[in-house]
Amino acid sequence: MTTPSKESRIDRRFALNFTMILSLGSASSNNTxxxxxxxxxxxxxxxxxxxxxxxxxxxxxxxxxxxxxxxxxxxxxxxxxxxxxxxxxxxxxxxxxxxxxxxxxxxxxxxxxxxxxxxxxxxxxxxxxxxxxxxxxxRPRAPKHxxxxxxxxxxxxxxxxxxxxxxxxxxxxxxxxxxxxxxxxxxxxxxxxxxxxxxxxxxxxxxxxxxxxxxxxxxxxxxxxxxxxxxxxxxxxxxxxxxxxxxxxxxxxxxxxxxxxxxxxxxxxxxxxxxxxxxxxxxxxxxxxxxxxxxxxxxxxxxNKADLGRLRGGRLRGLIYPFISLMGLEALISHRAAxxxxxxxxGGYGKYHARIVILIGCSSGIVFGGIHCLGWNYLFQTYTQHMLWRAASLGIACAPVLLFLDLEYGMSLGRNVSKYRYFIITVATVSSLIYISSRVALIVLMMLSFRSLPLGVYDTVVWTQFIPHL
Structure with missing residues (x-):
């Protein structure tokens, strides 16, 4: 059995990419x-x-x-x-x-x-x-319709x-x-x-x-x-x-x-x-x-408007402030109001049912990462991309767990929370950075995946198969 030459492999790869480029414009039949x-x-x-x-x-x-x-x-x-x-x-x-x-x-x-x-x-x-x-x-104006x-x-x-x-x-x-x-x-x-x-x-x-x-x-x-x-x-x-x-x-x-x-x-x-x-x-x-x-x-x-610039690493915490604020840590960042x-x-909310809100938010993050795990066995171009997708999906799913444990620990401290505010913020920062880096990795991998899509991705659903036949 002879092995294909390097030139033939390149030709087949070029033909595959050329087929993908042709499929960009229009479908060749009603079933694609x-x-x-x-x-x-x-x-x-x-x-x-x-x-x-x-x-x-x-x-x-x-x-x-x-x-x-x-x-x-x-x-x-x-x-x-x-x-x-x-x-x-x-x-x-x-x-x-x-x-x-x-x-x-x-x-x-x-x-x-x-x-x-x-x-x-x-x-x-x-x-x-x-x-x-x-x-x-x-004169007052009526709402526009x-x-x-x-x-x-x-x-x-x-x-x-x-x-x-x-x-x-x-x-x-x-x-x-x-x-x-x-x-x-x-x-x-x-x-x-x-x-x-x-x-x-x-x-x-x-x-x-x-x-x-x-x-x-x-x-x-x-x-x-x-x-x-x-x-x-x-x-x-x-x-x-x-x-x-x-x-x-x-x-x-x-x-x-x-x-x-x-x-x-x-x-x-x-x-x-x-x-x-x-x-x-x-x-x-x-x-x-x-x-x-x-x-x-x-x-x-x-x-309240948090004065993030007064804290060490204010720019970094300003980047992850939406995570900290929505999860209920804004009081740990600053006591300044304006x-x-x-x-x-x-914004536009009060401090009601904090634990339920945190639980729902973190649970939705776990669901978000879990859905990305549907691509666990996706056919990537390289093994490295495959492992990166798995790691990023797990990172998105696990970062909310770390943040939830951090917030629960902060709420359990009660009045002593101010003594550990920098520790709590640091853990929240780390979990947020894990999430951000994982999300960026997923977006990059999504863009790279269009260079080589798996066979059958252009096939359409045959809806008549769902109609019961006598």
Whole structure:
């Protein structure tokens, strides 16, 4: 038996690569797919997971479109790189919104007479609560609606709620989301002073420094740029992608590493989407709450800003600050606070159910790494790439475990946690660096895998095989 010459091996390799290049443009038959089909399918799914599914906080009143778009792109990148952070963020906001609704309803129940006496004509938005004040004064402007949204609400009223019913019936979880995402702006002498957290707002209402804002759930939802139809389309795109991959698994058809990564992001996005289901989406302007108390009462600050530069290795910790903040370690970093006219990009939550939030966030990280383990036996070009994929998948799955143990240890210390703050932060930094390096390795390996895809990856699912035949 003769061994093939070096030239023949090169020719066959060139022919294989040439076949792959040809498959980039179009499929040769109805039973195959092109590389562009794979890229477009994953691209649309990732777009639904990032740009469409993420519900950002309300921007600052004087921010331009460039700043708002840049922040949206930053959140989009975070959702692509670390979707478990989005789950942690959504979980913290969900529990915080529910707690805020309960606190305000309890307050309204204790003072029903005062709540009803403060009721104003909502359509007029009087001095008690003015919304959407344009820069430089002028008449309040109504929330903008796209033509698509108006048409959808006309055809399917149940998707946008009945606009005729505007009676204020207390706070719902939608109110809680709206408050935590920066929905109430405090104005002193007609000048924006700070964004109020629900705790700040309730404190000032209780002491009589501001009036109780009166806004119905329908009005809050009316400010949202999302509706049931847009959410349904995004979920259908995610579901269709998952069904396709499952069908390929049943028919023993290989999938690409990009599809595995997209599946992991889509699985985690569905969870965060469910937690944000009642959160208003892309609200442009907050409601204005006017200050009527004394200057001495205005001493409560909102939305802590960590001063990372004062710590050793501040730039490094600034890189992993989203991990530390969302997991509940921001109090260990700095005790400094400052008033803000905007909720931080990954902020807008209180300290509620800390252990449950940490558990959900770390568990989602384990799931994210576990899904990448589906490529455990993938046919890589080299043995080194194969081992790197396995190590990176395990690194993503194990880093949340290390972080969870670190946070549990910190919470078990109680008041003595300040003595070990640098140790806890160091362990959190190490676990975050393990995650980041593993994630970068997976992304690089995904890009390299397109140089040589396994046989059968361009074959499509034969859907008729799932139809029972008599």
């Amino acid at each position: 797919r092109a590389l562009w089909d794979i890229l477009l399918s994953c691209g649309w799914t990732l777009f639904a997971c990032t740009w469409t599914a993420v519900h950002p906080n309300i921007p600052g009143m004087n921010e331009g479109k460039v700043a708002i778009t840049s922040r949206r792109l930053f959140i989009m990148a975070m959702a692509l790189i670390a979707p478990e952070l989005m789950i942690t963020w959504a979980t913290r906001q969900f529990f915080s919104a529910r707690a805020a609704a309960k606190d305000f309803n309890d307050y309204l129940d204790t003072q029903p007479t005062k709540a009803h006496s403060d009721r104003r004509d909502i359509s007029g938005m009087t001095a008690t609560l003015r919304s959407d004040i344009p820069e430089g004064g002028g 796209t033509k698509f949204r108006r048409m959808t609400m006309a055809l399917f009223p149940w998707m946008g709620g009945s606009r005729a019913v505007t009676e204020f019936k207390g706070w719902t979880i939608t109110h809680g989301f709206f408050a935590w995402m920066g929905g109430f702006m405090l104005c002193v002498d007609d000048e924006p002073r700070a964004t109020l957290t629900p705790d700040n707002l309730l404190h000032f209402v209780d002491e009589g420094s501001v009036d109780m804002p009166v806004i119905s759930q329908v009005e809050v939802e009316d400010r949202s740029k999302g509706d049931g139809l847009s959410k349904g389309i995004a979920i259908l795109q995610l579901a269709w992608f998952v069904v396709q991959l499952f069908a390929r698994y049943v028919q023993n058809l290989p999938i690409t590493l990009l599809e595995i990564d997209t599946l992991a992001i889509a699985a985690l996005t569905c969870i965060s989407y469910g937690l944000w289901w009642k959160k208003p989406k892309d609200v442009g302007c907050p409601c204005i709450v006017h200050w009527k108390g004394t200057a001495n009462q205005l001493n409560r600050l909102t939305y 008033s803000s006219r905007r909720v931080p990009s990954l």
